[in-house]
Amino acid sequence: MTVIQDREKTIATVCLSGTLDDKLVAAAHAGFDGIELFEPDLVASTLSPKQIRERCDELGLDIVLYQPFRDLDSTDPEQFERNLRRLDRKFDVMAELGVDLILVCSNASEDAVADMDHLAEQLRAAGDLAEQRGMRIAYEALAWGRAVGLWQQSWEAVRRADHPAVGLCLDSFHILSRSSTIDALAEVPGDRIFFLQLADAPHKDMDVLQWSRHYRLFPGEGAFDLVAFTSDVLAAGYSGPLSLEVFNDVFRQASPVRTAIDAVRSLGSLEAGLNGSRPPQHIDVAFVELSITPTNLATVERALSAFGFERSATHRSKSVVAWTQAGATILVTVTTDAAEDDSTAIAAIAIAAEDPSGLAASAEGLNVTALPRVVRPGEADLPAVAAPDGVSIFFVSLEPGRLDWRRDFVLAPAVETDTGAGITGIDHISVTAPFDRYDESVLFYRSVLGLRTAEVAEYPGPYGLVRSHLLRAPQPSGFGVALDGPLLRRGKWTPGVQTPQHIAFTTDDIMGTLSSLPATAPMLRIPANYYVDLQARLDLSDEFVERLQQLDVLYDRTADGEYLHAYTTVIGSQIYFEIIERRGDYRGRPLADGPVRMAAHVAARRGMSR
Numbered sequence: 272m273t274v275i276q277d278r279e280k281t282i283a284t285v286c287l288s289g290t291l292d293d294k295l296v297a298a299a300h301a302g303f304d305g306i307e308l309f310e311p312d313l314v315a316s317t318l319s320p321k322q323i324r325e326r327c328d329e330l331g332l333d334i335v336l337y338q339p340f341r342d343l344d345s346t347d348p349e350q351f352e353r354n355l356r357r358l359d360r361k362f363d364v365m366a367e368l369g370v371d372l373i374l375v376c377s378n379a380s381e382d383a384v385a386d387m388d389h390l391a392e393q394l395r396a397a398g399d400l401a402e403q404r405g406m407r408i409a410y411e412a413l414a415w416g417r418a419v420g421l422w423q424q425s426w427e428a429v430r431r432a433d434h435p436a437v438g439l440c441l442d443s444f445h446i447l448s449r450s451s452t453i454d455a456l457a458e459v460p461g462d463r464i465f466f467l468q469l470a471d472a473p474h475k476d477m478d479v480l481q482w483s484r485h486y487r488l489f490p491g492e493g494a495f496d497l498v499a500f501t502s503d504v505l506a507a508g509y510s511g512p513l514s515l516e517v518f519n520d521v522f523r524q525a526s527p528v529r530t531a532i533d534a535v536r537s538l539g540s541l542e543a544g545l546n547g548s549r550p551p552q553h554i555d556v557a558f559v560e561l562s563i564t565p566t567n568l569a570t571v572e573r574a575l576s577a578f579g580f581e582r583s584a585t586h587r588s589k590s591v592v593a594w595t596q597a598g599a600t601i602l603v604t605v606t607t608d609a610a611e612d613d614s615t616a617i618a619a620i621a622i623a624a625e626d627p628s629g630l631a632a633s634a635e636g637l638n639v640t641a642l643p644r645v646v647r648p649g650e651a652d653l654p655a656v657a658a659p660d661g662v663s664i665f666f667v668s669l670e671p672g673r674l675d676w677r678r679d680f681v682l683a684p685a686v687e688t689d690t691g692a693g694i695t696g697i698d699h700i701s702v703t704a705p706f707d708r709y710d711e712s713v714l715f716y717r718s719v720l721g722l723r724t725a726e727v728a729e730y731p732g733p734y735g736l737v738r739s740h741l742l743r744a745p746q747p748s749g750f751g752v753a754l755d756g757p758l759l760r761r762g763k764w765t766p767g768v769q770t771p772q773h774i775a776f777t778t779d780d781i782m783g784t785l786s787s788l789p790a791t792a793p794m795l796r797i798p799a800n801y802y803v804d805l806q807a808r809l810d811l812s813d814e815f816v817e818r819l820q821q822l823d824v825l826y827d828r829t830a831d832g833e834y835l836h837a838y839t840t841v842i843g844s845q846i847y848f849e850i851i852e853r854r855g856d857y858r859g860r861p862l863a864d865g866p867v868r869m870a871a872h873v874a875a876r877r878g879m880s881r
Contacts, residue, residue, distance in 0.1 A: 279512035280538050281335050283307035283468070286517045287527040291316040291323070294527055295330055301531035302638070305333030307468075307514055308368065320367035335512055336409070336466055337365050338374030344384040344393045351393055355400060362404040372407050372465060374440055377416035377425060385418040391431030398434030409440035409465040414448050415480045422446050426459055438465035441504055442516065444472060444487055447495045448479050453503050461508015468516040469541070471495045473727065487517040489537035491717050492710040494724075498544035505545070513538055525707045532638055533711045539637045540718035554630075554720065555623045556697050556750040557667050557676060558593070559774055560602040562618035567843040568605055571615065574842055575601060577792035578776075579692030584680035588647050593680055598696035599776055615843030617700060617772045619655070619663035622720060627666035627674050628654065634719045651678045658715050659708040660754070662700075693784040694776045698851050699741065699751030703770040709738070712754050716742045722752060726859040729758060732869045739862060753860075768872065773838075773847045781835045781852035785822040795838040795847070795871050797823045825864045832857030838868055840875045847872070 282303050287294040291312045298306055306327070318326060327334055340361060345351040361373060375397070377383070384390045394410060401408050412425035419425050422441060429439055441464060446453065471493030475482050490497045501513070515534050522530050563571050575594045583595035590605040604618060624630050631654035635641060642655040642663055651674055655665045668674040704712040716722045722742035729738045736758035743751040755771075778784045788794070802820045805811065809828055819826055819835075827834045832855025839848045 278542065279304045279333075279335075280535060281305040281307060281333070281512045281514040282531065282534055283309055283336075283338070283514065283516040284312045285309040286515055286519070286522060286534060287530055288523045288525060289527045291318065292326065295326060295332060297527035297531040299330035299332055300528055301535045303332065303531065303535060305335045305512065307336040307338055307374075307516060308334050308370070309338060313364070320364050324367065324369045334368050334370040335514065336372050336374055337361070337368065337370050340373055340375045342378050342380055342382065343375050343397060344378050344390050345382050346384055347382065350382065351396075355397065358397060359400060359404070362401070362406050365406060366404070371405060372409055373401075374466065375408050375410050377411065377413045377419035379413055379416050381417065383417035383419075387424075387427055387431060390418070390428045391433075394428055394432035394437050395434050398432060398437040401436040402434070406436065407465060408437045410437060411440035411442055411468075412445060414445040414483065421449060421451055422453070423451070423455060426463075429463065438463045440466040440468065441509075442468040442470070443495060443497055443500050444468075444470040444483055444516075447500065448472065448482060453500065456503055456507045459507055461510065464504065464507060464509040464511075466511055466514065467501075467504055467509055468514050469497060469501065469538075470515065470517045471497055471537075484518050485520050487519050488710050489515060489517055489534050489714065490541045491537050491714045494727075497541060501541060502545055513541070519710075521707060521710070529708075529711075533714065536637045536639070536718065537714055540714065543633070543637075543718070553625060553746055554744050554750070555669070556700075557621035557623040557665075558600040558602050559617060559697060559700060560591075560604055560619040560621075560663075561846065562604050562606045562614070562616045563843065564614045565605055565607065567615055568603070570842055571603060571846075573791060574793055574839065574848070575603075577789050578848065579694060579787070582683050584677070584682050586680055587650070588679075591680075596691055596694045599694055601774070615846040617662055617702060617774070617846070619665055620700060621653075621665040621667045621676055623667050623669045625669060627668050630720075631656070631666045637718055639715070639719055649678075651676055656719065659712040660702045660704045662702060664719070692787050693778045693780055694850070695779060696777045697750065698775040698777045699743070699753055701753035701755055701771075701773045701775065703772065704754040704756045706756060709740075709754065709756050713740055713742070716752050716754075720752075721745065722749075725751065726862075728862045730862045730865050732866050733873060737865065737869075739860075739865070741860065768841055768845050768876070771841065771845050771847065771872075773849055775836075775849040775851055778850055778852050781824060781837065781850055782818065782822060784850060784852075785824065785837060793840045793842065794823055795840050795868070795875060797825060797867065797871055798874075801825070801867050825861070825867065827857075827861035827864065829857060831855055834861050836861075836864070838871075841872055 280303050282298050284294045284306055287297055343354050397408055410425050410429055412419045412422050414420055426439055429437055469490055470487040471490050472487050474494045580594040580596045582592055584593040592603050594601045634656050639656045642657055646652045653665045653667055655663050657663055667676045723745050725743045726741040729736055738758050740754045741751055743749045802816050806816045824835050824837045834857045835852045837850050841847045
């Protein structure tokens with residue numbers, strides 16, 4: 272475990288959208304200590320380098336790095352001399368900016384020097400120039416560099432150059448995208464690591480240059496193990512800032528303030544991982560709250576009743592009713608604030624934890640704003656925050672006490688009934704994450720709730736590619752949140768539901784559960800073509816497929832087990848339910864069924880179901 276405190280946090284201006292002043296204001300507002308100044312931002316700015324320095328001083332920002340300087344080395348001696356003159360002019364700019372460190376990238380052109388001794392000689396000459404000007408050079412291996420593409424090669428060049436003004440820049444993307452290990456970093460003197468740049472990324476099998484320029488993410492939003500990577504760099508003796516350099520097309524179109532806040536949260540989460548401080552590991556879902564308009568209330572109540580839920584409690588002061596079956600609780604809140612008369616939405620989830628106050632404090636430490644709430648005397652003052660997808664997150668206790676949400680409810684009179692349908696609990700909720708906040712949402716659920724990625728996939732829907740990211744609590748069969756959304760911005764051409772949400776219930780016997788439902792249960796009809804294909808694909812018996820089709824159950828089988836599930840139609844504007852039975856050790860979800868479900872929902876909305 273690497274414990275760090277008060278480490279300077281900086282961000283490259285290329286991470287943010289807008290003009291340079293927009294970026295500086297956003298970085299300062301989010302709480303960054305400094306910036307890496309991306310040269311194209313300076314070139315396009317109306318401010319002189321001196322004025323940029325003054326503006327940063329006003330905002331309390333240090334300029335810690337000027338970047339990038341490309342194609343320093345050259346096989347042509349005359350070209351190399353021109354490159355040195357170009358570098359010297361950059362030092363003039365840096366002097367006005369008040370920054371003494373420049374990032375020099377390995378050469379990606381055909382003119383790159385391949386001989387290591389020759390490259391070291393040219394780096395030494397650049398180091399002499401830098402030393403004369405009171406500057407330093409951080410040399411970085413680009414993953415697509417022609418002769419130097421690995422950090423080990425960049426270190427060998429720096430080691431042979433043997434100049435006090437020439438050191439290493441380590442970039443997590445360039446290293447981890449090449450699957451390079453940093454075991455040998457322990458052999459590098461810590462004072463020779465001049466700078467550290469951090470970026471996460473999803474796993475992609477594509478050209479590394481395009482991967483780097485368009486798909487980088489902030490730490491905690493992708494698939495890289497940045498806690499282990501950063502820990503190794505710090506253990507080697509690096510003492511500089513933790514700095515973010517993320518090239519991402521979405522971030523560069525989104526609000527710079529919101530992106531900067533997300534960025535500083537990612538570093539807070541990374542620091543928590545480095546320090547070994549994590550949210551409580553055992554969490555569960557206490558309830559899911561639906562917000563319903565009055566015109567839709569009866570429809571929702573009929574659906575819950577059909578599924579075997581019973582009214583178990585009523586809120587003491589608000590129009591909220593708890594519906595319960597075994598380990599599943601749904602709160603139904605009547606609202607008049609919705610823009611549409613038929614609005615239905617997942618308004619909140621309650622996360623039950625052993626230390627809910629500590630979980631809320633961790634969220635606050637990650638720059639997550641607490642939700643203001645009206646709490647009447649005697650009611651539980653539950654801490655709450657808003658997820659980027661708009662769902663409120665309440666933190667409640669597992670046991671009776673101050674943060675027990677049940678204190679606010681009056682239990683309904685006990686009635687001896689046998690109306691349960693076999694639903695045992697809530698497996699996960701699914702929400703449509705806003706396009707511009709999708710990666711932010713991933714980070715939120717990972718960092719604030721401690722959920723872990725269980726599955727990441729893309730599949731073709733009727734109206735375009737859908738990406739899906741399932742996160743789960745780490746305990747076995749832990750509660751999950753599925754973030755679904757269009758891979759690209761989606762316009763109005765969506766005759767189905769643009770932003771669906773759903774609650775997935777568990778059962779031990781889906782056939783028995785569905786057979787017990789009344790005819791009024793709003794089950795989604797699945798087309799016959801699906802079952803013809805299913806039987807051919809998995810070589811299932813006629814009797815089994817016929818039973819699946821009778822109950823509109825979708826099915827998948829792997830070497831680990833089976834997955835059976837069924838859906839309701841969309842209730843109101845966007846909500847539907849799912850019932851799941853897992854057999855054996857089946858993990859994840861049968862995403863190939865997604866397009867079938869989406870098309871069936873469209874058909875149901877158009878009145879075209881079989």
